[in-house]
Amino acid sequence: MTTNARIKKLIDDNEVLLFMKGNPTFPQCGFSSVACQALRALDVSFETFDVLQDPEIREGIKVFSNWPTIPQLYIHGEFIGGADIIRELYESGELAEAISKE
Amino acid sequence: MLQAIEIQKIIEANLNCNFIKVNGDDGTHFEAVIVSDVFAGQSIIKQHQQVYSALGNMMQSEIHALSIKTYTPDEWSQKNNIKG
Numbered sequence A: 001m002t003t004n005a006r007i008k009k010l011i012d013d014n015e016v017l018l019f020m021k022g023n024p025t026f027p028q029c030g031f032s033s034v035a036c037q038a039l040r041a042l043d044v045s046f047e048t049f050d051v052l053q054d055p056e057i058r059e060g061i062k063v064f065s066n067w068p069t070i071p072q073l074y075i076h077g078e079f080i081g082g083a084d085i086i087r088e089l090y091e092s093g094e095l096a097e098a099i100s101k102e
Numbered sequence B: 001m002l003q004a005i006e007i008q009k010i011i012e013a014n015l016n017c018n019f020i021k022v023n024g025d026d027g028t029h030f031e032a033v034i035v036s037d038v039f040a041g042q043s044i045i046k047q048h049q050q051v052y053s054a055l056g057n058m059m060q061s062e063i064h065a066l067s068i069k070t071y072t073p074d075e076w077s078q079k080n081n082i083k084g
Helices: A003-013 A030-041 A055-065 A083-092 A094-100 B004-014 B044-059 B073-079
Strands: A016-020 A047-050 A072-075 A078-081 B019-023 B029-035 B065-071
Touching: A003 A055, A016 A030, A030 A083, A078 A083, A078 A094, A078 B044, A083 A094, A083 B044, A083 B065, B004 B019, B004 B029, B004 B044, B029 B073, B044 B065, B065 B073
Parallel strands: A016 A047, B029 B065
Antiparallel strands: A016 A072, A072 A078, B019 B029
8 A cells, every 4th residue: 555545544544633753641742742632631532643653654644734744633534734733723622623523 | 053033034035924933042943923914814724834835845854843823914913902
């Protein structure tokens, strides 16, 4: 499977998916940590993908999303943004809305 | 060491900014506040993508961490409570 196809499948298979460095218990970067904290605070279930374990996805997701940094959040297959946007949408309540929307 | 002012100048040169301020003095972590007419009507993703695009390949190399806040001129006025 190509990297793009793998990314597409990951996004399709997981309603809320955070591409991050490390995992929610041990985030390896402050921005990934912020993203996890916002999702946890919403008390929703979410999946994470540790890009540090997979160099192909780590580079591929940047091209796929046209976004140069990690973390990256996908909700219902749609790219939501990176850490700054996740924090803004969390604070405005829009993140909870996006997740509860079918 | 990479200076905040260098990042600011590069963004300014490639994006039409009404206001821009980049802070950060440790050479790796920076924060940018950018106000621009071009952001009007754009999604927040698109706004941030334009800032990244203005920085070209610096995001892949020199810049380790850049936090971005974007505002349209209207949003910026409201935030600063400036009366029209």
